[in-house]
Amino acid sequence: MSKPYTLQELLIIAVAKEIHDYENVVLGVGLPTTAGALAKALYAPNATLMMESGIVDFEPLLPLNHIADAHACRGFSYATDLFSAFTATYRGFVDVCFLGVGQIDKYGNVNTTCVGDYYKPTLRLPGSGGAPDFLSYAKRTVLTMLGGTFVDKLDYLTSPGYLDGGDSRDRSGLFPKGSGPTMVLTTKGVFRFDPVTKEMYLAQIHPGVSVEDVKKAVPWDLKVAEDVAQTPRPTDDEIDYIRNFAPNIAIGRELMQELTLANMQRKVKT
Amino acid sequence: MTDTSSKVMSARDAISRFVHDGDQLVIGNYTVGSCAELVYEVIRQRKRGFTLYSQSGIFDVEVLVGGGCVERLISTYVMRAGGKKGGSAVERAINAGTLLIEDYTNFDYNARLVAGMHGMNFIQVLEGVMATDLFRKRGFMGEDKFRVIDCPYTGKKILTVPAANPDVCIVHVQRADKFGNAQYWGALGSVAAAALASKRIIVSCEEIVEHEIVKSSPPLTIIPAYRVNAVVEAPWGAHPTEVLGYYNYDSAMYGLFLAADATADGLKAWMDEWVYGCADRAAYVDRYIGKYGSKTLDNLRAKPYYTAPANYGSAGTSRWDRDGREIFTGLTLPEMESILKERGMLYE
Numbered sequence: 001m002s003k004p005y006t007l008q009e010l011l012i013i014a015v016a017k018e019i020h021d022y023e024n025v026v027l028g029v030g031l032p033t034t035a036g037a038l039a040k041a042l043y044a045p046n047a048t049l050m051m052e053s054g055i056v057d058f059e060p061l062l063p064l065n066h067i068a069d070a071h072a073c074r075g076f077s078y079a080t081d082l083f084s085a086f087t088a089t090y091r092g093f094v095d096v097c098f099l100g101v102g103q104i105d106k107y108g109n110v111n112t113t114c115v116g117d118y119y120k121p122t123l124r125l126p127g128s129g130g131a132p133d134f135l136s137y138a139k140r141t142v143l144t145m146l147g148g149t150f151v152d153k154l155d156y157l158t159s160p161g162y163l164d165g166g167d168s169r170d171r172s173g174l175f176p177k178g179s180g181p182t183m184v185l186t187t188k189g190v191f192r193f194d195p196v197t198k199e200m201y202l203a204q205i206h207p208g209v210s211v212e213d214v215k216k217a218v219p220w221d222l223k224v225a226e227d228v229a230q231t232p233r234p235t236d237d238e239i240d241y242i243r244n245f246a247p248n249i250a251i252g253r254e255l256m257q258e259l260t261l262a263n264m265q266r267k268v269k270t
Numbered sequence: 271m272t273d274t275s276s277k278v279m280s281a282r283d284a285i286s287r288f289v290h291d292g293d294q295l296v297i298g299n300y301t302v303g304s305c306a307e308l309v310y311e312v313i314r315q316r317k318r319g320f321t322l323y324s325q326s327g328i329f330d331v332e333v334l335v336g337g338g339c340v341e342r343l344i345s346t347y348v349m350r351a352g353g354k355k356g357g358s359a360v361e362r363a364i365n366a367g368t369l370l371i372e373d374y375t376n377f378d379y380n381a382r383l384v385a386g387m388h389g390m391n392f393i394q395v396l397e398g399v400m401a402t403d404l405f406r407k408r409g410f411m412g413e414d415k416f417r418v419i420d421c422p423y424t425g426k427k428i429l430t431v432p433a434a435n436p437d438v439c440i441v442h443v444q445r446a447d448k449f450g451n452a453q454y455w456g457a458l459g460s461v462a463a464a465a466l467a468s469k470r471i472i473v474s475c476e477e478i479v480e481h482e483i484v485k486s487s488p489p490l491t492i493i494p495a496y497r498v499n500a501v502v503e504a505p506w507g508a509h510p511t512e513v514l515g516y517y518n519y520d521s522a523m524y525g526l527f528l529a530a531d532a533t534a535d536g537l538k539a540w541m542d543e544w545v546y547g548c549a550d551r552a553a554y555v556d557r558y559i560g561k562y563g564s565k566t567l568d569n570l571r572a573k574p575y576y577t578a579p580a581n582y583g584s585a586g587t588s589r590w591d592r593d594g595r596e597i598f599t600g601l602t603l604p605e606m607e608s609i610l611k612e613r614g615m616l617y618e
Contacts, residue, residue: 052376053300053457065521068302068457070514074575081458082300082325083384086377090396113373118407123354124361127347128404129326130376136398147354160401174398264522 005234023095032098033064034246054080063246097138101145108161108181111154135159140182150218162198281311284500296323298441300459305442307507307551313337335359356532372409380460385433386467397429439468446475450498453490456514462492474502517570
């Protein structure tokens, strides 16, 4: 039995395992950069990590704040620009990309723009960034949804998944054949897409989570794999790597904020 | 008196001379090293009525919108202070009906400036966005947000966006010379296109360096002197964002900003202190040190990591060798002149 782990560690490893050796990988910020660093260290040493700000083949020193973070710039192989990062994706040179989710529907279409009416939003979310272009043209896309929601109908379709399901994405003629989201990761489990209907199904649950727990957060009748697996327990090597590289991510955002604040208050007293 | 013969000037002079009410204004930086001092000076001078372009709207867009300077925003990303629970100046302004927004993807936004930079009328963009609400839902640009044409060569449908040529770009870089050659390195993003697409360019920099330094590192120059209208030396000019090789992102200061930005009153109080309350960047740095101590600021300073030098040398430095003979003909200048005379090729 390996040592005890945190939920964040389990999630990072699930994401990292989607990166294969020699692949070209576009990383968004947060969990994916830590996952990218872990993958390079443990499973995919020859993967090329890149970000849309034009930083290509980098080795992050620590978990990054954003896609242009100075801590990705101490030793990287290719400094290109945003325009070229996207045209490289358009031409098919990106194997897998990682994107965050605000709302998602059963076909993996994503909203990161607004909750409520676009012109009079209840919540104005950050917007598209590069997500629609990456989800359009990367060969595979891994979606991570830590605070978002499953919905029957998106308030705004920011990034294209499998559109209306079935072969509608391929039929549209707008995307490379076979591209699209391949996995959705939440704090409860891992979802994948039926090869024919392109509807999302529950493929894997995290330890301590029941299928019923997962279904509660999904408004449609969620399909569940017959052989639904449990997310594997992290190994000691994986846990050690993450705690060394990304202690702030390993312990989670809320606890990190609480402990940082406590430290600042201690400093003020002394 | 402003010396109109030099491009080196204060932020106050640069903004007052080159940024006008109602301009299309573009923030040249993308996510990192934002031109905070130039943005704050625009707000302090109470300029109004901008159509603002920003690749990634972070605190800079929030304060410009919060300061009442912006009527229309063209962007790909806006900030949300404090996650779901918090708000943002952009959200408040949209809902108050004082701000119109046009949403593009990162590529589409940048492509408009690339087209503008190269003098094109429009540019082809990635057609996948036609399946999304970015294509279907139009803001103030209406039909001109995107147009679909037939490719004259293949007959396929092609998605296009119009070129953008903003009136003025404000941009922060690591270093520049007094002529305006602006050097920037790290995450290149869309910085060069934003500047070069624009009609006027105001550059602020961490330091003004000798022209010789620029001439020995030309790949770092992203904006040539002949395009630049003003050069402003502004150390810590991008704080609280980071400048590669100079200082880190100030997460504590950024956290305070985010907490303030969640409400209109909070943002106003924050801007009273850090924007309106500081005459210029030097005053801002003084206030920061007074409040948090110089050690806090020093802790942000970057430790050096230099690029390997590249050899730009060539075999000779002149057509004449060390003996004063032309390298191909082996002749001295008097010998060459006498041949010219013999052949009747010299005119009196």
